[in-house]
Amino acid sequence: MLTELSIRDFAIIEHVSVNFKEGLTVLTGETGAGKSIIIDAIQLLSGGRGSVEFVRHGTKKAEIEGLFTIEPDHPIYNKGREFGVEIDEDGMVVLHRTITHQGKSICRVNGKLVTLGILKEFGQTLIDIHSQHETQSLMDPERHIELLDLFSTPELQQSQQEYQASYEKYRALTKRYKELSENEQEMAQRLDLLEFQLNELQEAELVPNEDDDLSDERKKLMNYEKIYQGVHDAYNALYGEQRGLDWVGHAMSSMESIADFDDQMGKVAEELSNSYYILEELTFQLSSQMADLEFDPERLNQIESRLNELNRLKKKYGASVEEIMEYASKIEEEIDEIKNKDSHLSKLENQIHEIGQDAVLEAKDIHDLRIQSSEELSQSIHEELKDLYLEKAAFAVDIQMKDGREGDPEIDGKPVQLLPNGFDLVKFLITTNPGEPLKEIHKVASGGEMSRIMLALKRIFSRHQGVTSVIFDEVDTGVSGRVAQAIAEKIYGISVGSQVLCISHLPQVAAMADTHVRIEKQVDNDRTYTKVRELPDEEKADELSRMITGAEITNTTLEHARELLVMAKQHKQ
Template identity: 30%
Template sequence: MIKKINIKDFAIIDEINIDLNPGLTVITGETGSGKSIILEAIASLVNGKFSKSAIKHGASRCVVDLEFDKRSYRKIYNKTGRSKSYIDEVPMTQNDFLKSFESKIEFHGQNDQQIILKTENQIDFLDYFCGNQKDIAKIKIIFDNLEKCRKDLIDLRQNIALHKEKKELLEFQLNEIQMADIKEDEEEKLYSDYKKLNNQEDLIKKLNNVKQSLNDYENGVVSSLTNLSTELNQAMKYDNSVEDLSEIISSMIMQLQEIEIDIEARLSTDDFDISRLPNIEDRINLFEQLKRKYGGSIESIFENEKQIRYELNKISNYAKSDSELKKQITKLERKYTEIAFKLSENRRSNADTLSSMIEKSLAVLNMNHAKFDVRLSNNETDTSFIKNNGIPVKPYAKGIDQVEFYLSANPGEPLKPMSKVASGGEMSRIMLAIKTVFQDKNPVSTLIFDEIDTGISGETAQKVSKHLKKLSKYKQVICITHLPQIAISADNHLHVTKSVINSNSTYVKAEYLIGDFSRSVIKNLFVGEEVGT
């Protein structure tokens, strides 16, 4: 429970310190006295909502301190819009600070009535009653993943359609390169052969001239060197030192003879087969054509081939991804269906119980003839992966059910959607009835009501008072009230006053009232109302 609250420079409050007690605490005060500001300060800690305009005029910051059980919580808000959070004087992130209040304090105000009036939110109340929170968390994740996979599949198929023409072009280009069957260093050999064949006559003539110059019997180079070698061999009779010269000449003769053999071999091969020239020219033309198309060199053709293969592989992977996504979608649909039917069964088995409990609670709150019904339905559709009793139904993030609260507040009136028929006073009691029904399931130890008594009076106010009192046996209940019936029944009566000092300063004071003084203040505040006992 909340034990203490200290508020400094918040709205019109300079500084206020309040010790809070167990049971039912009512806060009273004239309109504009600052009683709602106290709850706003507490709410700023619990829900993190704060406007820098709430900092008191002339102050640079405001501070809210709260002691809950044995822990202290502090929030410092600056004019810059930034804030600092502390738990037991230890700095905390905003997220961790807010998480620390989970299952501790719960607020109820006019906004909560608007929340429950919205049909799309009513399923949350039924799920809370059923204890469906874990399955809801699971099915939401599955639903989100299912939606994402479906979107991915649509995008993928659009890509496949867009890449169809591109794939055809890439396949044509790859086939064109593959059919060319280009070998490494082939281009160099082609140009070499082309040059030979294109100048064949002159080349053969020159090779024959060399051959003839080498082996002419009388004037050939080999013949001349042979004669020189003979002369040197004879000279060796007189000077052994010329042997080296003889060996050099002999080596030259052998090399020239090898050249002659090589020329003979060249002249006898098909390197000079002129019939090859058209094929070589065609091949060269093909290479030049491909080079113009794919980057200007043989290397660039090879690089293009790699890139084309990569792109085609990517496109072919679309088909694989399509198959994988369909498998994933089927798997998610199966999981979704399993949890959706589990949730639906649990909701339907608890809907009547919740309806009955809220009706009983409303009767205690002077709505004796009220009928309350929690109704479930499915949205039928033409096609869906999930069917209920053989009928395709639309899936949602929380399952297949649509939940709506129906209310008949008066005898003879048919049940109608609560959002269309509930008055302000009825909504206050419906909300209180729901809080009462859920109190065993609700782990929070402090309930705070801002004007729970809106639109009620007389006997109804008396019954709401007793209901709050009963609720306060299990929880710490704090509420602002405008009704004497509620104020007089409280365990603690906190009265807020506002005074003006020197015409330019506002002072807000909160003090507990007891006994006759409390009754006197209540009587003065609620002139004309029946106080009761």
């Protein structure tokens, strides 16, 4: 969840630091006090578009920083590994963004500088912002297939993994077929290049590990004098009268003379004897090595020349001799493919057909599972809409197969196009008026209806999406009465499984808050400042009363506010 938010020199905010808690936090205050500015700051923290207009007048930069605490299995750990950002086991992630008065944007994740695009990747994994005026993922048809799959059973995930393996093979084969079958001129040029490269590599007569072996030999030749002197000194220290081996022999003889008198002395004598013969063997080896050591400057020149040749080849074909040899084998196969193109194309066609049909069958399993899940999802959405007094609304999931072209894999005699997640195109459709046709969900125009539809969807998907914090920015605009109470209950329901931050003008929503924060605007020395204050329990009824009347607190409105708080408490229980 979002644990702490720090904002400095942002719009009318000089400096605000807010600690957020679990559950539902509602932010209220007069229009223009700065409620939406706080949401704007969070939006920028999640990779939203910045502007110099956000920098407080008279300052050089605006700074926003958010501290998030996450669970050990949160998907953001995968993001960290993907982009090389370290996320400790303590489960803390810090997002930071600076916008200068010149319009530059500086982004950091856990202290590491990142691009705005990478910050957005992290931000969207942690924060989900919903507002009346912004198209959200729930309303985006491109995301509907992803949301439907989130709602689906684990069986679908297994089917998708099996499909992915076939799809990747199919895509690789079709890519190779296209390369071989298109553009004769390019293929001829490619063949000339490959034959030149292969000839160059064959003439080099490479030997496995040759570069390492030559480097070792060069090191020995370049350090010949040091090696010879070291072996010579070691040999002289051991062999000869009054030298190391001679003294060890004396020690061995002395201990052998008393070995029969003491078992312990016998063991020491035996160990000395073993050591003596080991040292004696080493002196023979040192003597042999001195005799074999020979400095050959011509050989050193040959090695240098060969290594230079290998390094030249490495720059073109691979980091090691093994990689170069693998590359030579690979281009030899490609040359054979090009020279025998027709037979290879025929072979590829058979492989593409076989793998394509396997992939289609696996995609059909995914399709059937999606049909089943769509029916369950539609039923769940209908229940949610009914609770929000849209009982006459109709919701459906439209699943169509992506039409293919001639030669594409077929299902029931019809060609289909294979996509990364199957062959399905998914859209959420809805109508709120009986007798009217179902339409794509993002084309529903009424603001109040859109709020309720979005909440119904969010109520279903919030427990599947894995985001840390869900933010609602005045999504309850345009509703009142019993609908307002239903929306309040839905928003609270979402907060049970996720941290929810909500800007609202509805007293019904504010009454549901686990934490109620009031945003106030004040003027000091002709400058405007925003103040953030968490309301204690004894002040909540007063704030709700102000929200009801929009003016002075009366006994009637205060009593109504207290009643709302009691009703909210009963609902939570």
